[in-house]
Amino acid sequence: MSEPDTAPSSRRIFEPPPVAASAREAVGQNAFILKSDLVDACFFRRSPVLFVTFDNLASVGEYDPPQPWMHARLAKMGFSVLGLIARRKDWYRNADTPALLTNLRDAGLFEGFERIIFTGTSMGAYAALTYSRLVPGSQVLAFSPQTTLNREIVPFERRFKYGLRKWEWDDPAFLDAAEATPDAGRVWLFYDPMVPEDRAHAMRIAGPHVHHMKCRHFGHRLIRQVKACGVLEDLVSDIGTGTFDALAFHKKRRARRKVRPWCRALLGDLIEAGHPKLARQAIQHLLKTDAKAGYLQKAQARLEKASRPPMIAEDIIVTDGDPQPPFTGTIVRAKHAIVVPERKHDSKLASGVLLADCQYCEMSRTWIRATKSTPAPVLSPQEPIEELSGRHLFAGHFRGHFGHFLVESTARLWALQKLEGQVDGILFLPYRGAVRRARRGIKTFKGFFEQLGISLPIQTFDTAMRVEELYVPELGFGWKERYAGSPLYRQFMRERLGRDIASEGSEKLYISRARLSSQRGGILGEQVIEENLARQGYEIFHPEKHPLEVQIARYKAAKRIVALDGSALHFAAFFMQEKGDVCIILRRSKTNVADYILQYQSFCRTTPDVVDVIVKNWVSGGAQRTDFRSVGELDFAALFAQLKGLGYVDKGFKPEFASASETGALISEFSERRGEDFVEVDVNV
Secondary structure (H helix, E strand, C coil): CCCCCCCHHHHCCCCCCCECCCHHHHHCCCEEEECCCCEEEEEECCCCEEEEEECCCCCCCCCCCCCCCCHHHHHHHCCEEEEEEECCCCCCCCCHHHHHHHHHHHCCCCCCCCEEEEEEECHHHHHHHHHHHHCCCCEEEEECCCCCCCCCCCCCCCCCHHHHHHCCCCCCCCCCHHHCHHHCCCEEEEECCCCHHHHHHHHCCCCCCEEEEECCCCCCCHHHHHHHCCCHHHHHHHHHHCCCCHHHHHHHHHHHHHCHHHHHHHHHHHHHCCCHHHHHHHHHHHHHHCCCCHHHHHHHHHHHHHCCCCCCEEEEECCCCCCCCCCCCEEEEEEEEEEECCCCCCCCCCCEEECCCCCECHHHCCEEECCEECCCCCCCCCCCEEEEEEEEEEEEEECCCHHHHHHHHCCCHHHHHCCCCCCCEEEEEEHHHCHHHHHHHHHHCHHHHHHCCCCCCEEECCCEEEEEEEEEECCCCCCHHHHHCCHHHHHHHHHHCCCCCCCCCCCEEEECCCCCCCCCCEECCHHHHHHHHHHCCCEEECHHHCCHHHHHHHHHHCCEEEEECCHHHHHHCCCCCCCCEEEEECCCCCCCHHHHHHHHHHHHCCCCEEECCEEEEEEECCCCCCCCCCEEEECHHHHHHHHHHHCCCCCCCCCCCCCHHHHHHHHHHHHHHHCCCEEEECCCC
16 A cells, blocks of 8 residues: 655645536636546646546545645646546546546547656556556556456455455456556556565566566555655656656665665565575664664564574464364464375375475375375475465365265365455365366356355466465365364354355255266166155255255255265255254165264254165176165165155055066166166175
8 A cells, every 4th residue: 555645745735626517618627627426537737748647545535625646746847637536445446437537538638738647656556557548658657556456367466455355356347457558658667576466566567668667675655765765756757758767766766775664674675585694784784874773673673583493384273163073173374385286206196285394284184085095295306396475275185076075175165264364265186186177177166166155266286386375274074073074164164155045945855866877876766766755745856957056945945855875965964954854765785874974963963864775786887896886776665664664755655666677677778878787786795
């Protein structure tokens, strides 16, 4: 944020000029104010050189009555001024600004001026750059320029969170100042290359007509330092008259060595960059000429602190909800940790996080099934490591299969509840190194992330990445005992996922797999269950045929659910009303029923009923045991007898079944659809 020009002369209040009714009326006057709802255009004609000025965050509302930014200085130099005076700190992301400039241009205001210079600092520099395109050929004088706050365009920008959140940064109109400069005349960019965000913004603006004026250790509030060095008026005057000499400017800046803010910034940058010896030498030199300066003592103390061993990692313990083993509520905060995806030269599945000392961060271990976890990665001696600035959340592997996504890829997102506004993005590892597939999957699950209120950038990558600051949360959900979900995970998912979706649908729901792809597992003749339960008032629901919002609405409405084991049943537990009735019909032997029971007991305070009436297991593709693709053959008579006994259908209900020959033909149909022969395996395998 830049400060207003606070020299005594700039505090002089000018008499407001007359208000013009329209742009056409205004152009005929030597001074006017043209008003709009959010921005006013204030004009004073003094010479054939016109400065078009824009407020910065600190100058909005600074003067009463309002006057253009830098008005007093420009008046003293005899330059004409057109000030775009903002009524709110909205970065000029409004329709009034371009409308005012366009109307004044079309009415002929800019005709006859020998030189037109758009100028501002920080927010004002963004506006000066981006709106200069409305007057082709105009020049730009930008201090600490910003190009946009759109995070997709400038992911490195972590400041101005209020401006990003409060104002609209998606409309492409005048969105990116870097796209505006090709039509400009000369462009002067004054910025401190030691401020990484300012440097990154400036580097996006290029061309033979663009002049990068690097002012080291001046900070983001660069214009204040330029003024303190006594060179601001000469700089602006020379730009206005077209006589600016970069070499002469840099020579004049030598006075900065006597300016305390500049010296303070110099010491801070030296310490931050890891040059303690140079910092100590600078402190000793400055003490000779400014022994009473308090900032020198503070710099010495900071230097001593910086000389201590740097923090590699620390544990943040979140005790909300009283987490019990295996949950502890731990988030590891690590500096300069390396996120390592699976690579071909390393062990199979080896991936995770290495701390700055190259020790494996155990908290980053991922489980891909109940008994198998990912081994620690090992970097090769010459392996390239990319750099990622900012603060990011490590989210583990991204899995494209919905069930695995739910169990594994959402397990660390609970930490966002505690790190709100503290992280700049989310990092996923591509499962088995398939980065393109992971990126497609992230786009596919965009609606799911939106339901959680997540708008942060989500990235995945196939090379090792050193992250400036990384948060590695524990797994709040997952295999075996983690199916209970930690208190923080359950709270996060229950409060956010589908919070704006109302319940809709039947209180009795059968979740069917009958319309899934033939490559997915199921049972023979599931239509038998559908038809009979429909007669008992159940809504037959095929979740894969409906958008996420509809699925959530149905699960919220249900008080009684009957379903085959599968991903949809896990998902329903996030929304089903507490103490409802759930019946799980096993579709394959050796299903880990305990996972479902634990999840529903923890999430919904209910214990599911389990019905196992499998008489045969059918497998294909050379499989020797049941898996996610296997097909179960059920005893429907036994099934409905148990459903009656458990109260899921009326005791007097008479179900209708297919004949044995019809059921037998179904396996041939399954085989034909899948393109593989099925063989029977023992129900105990």
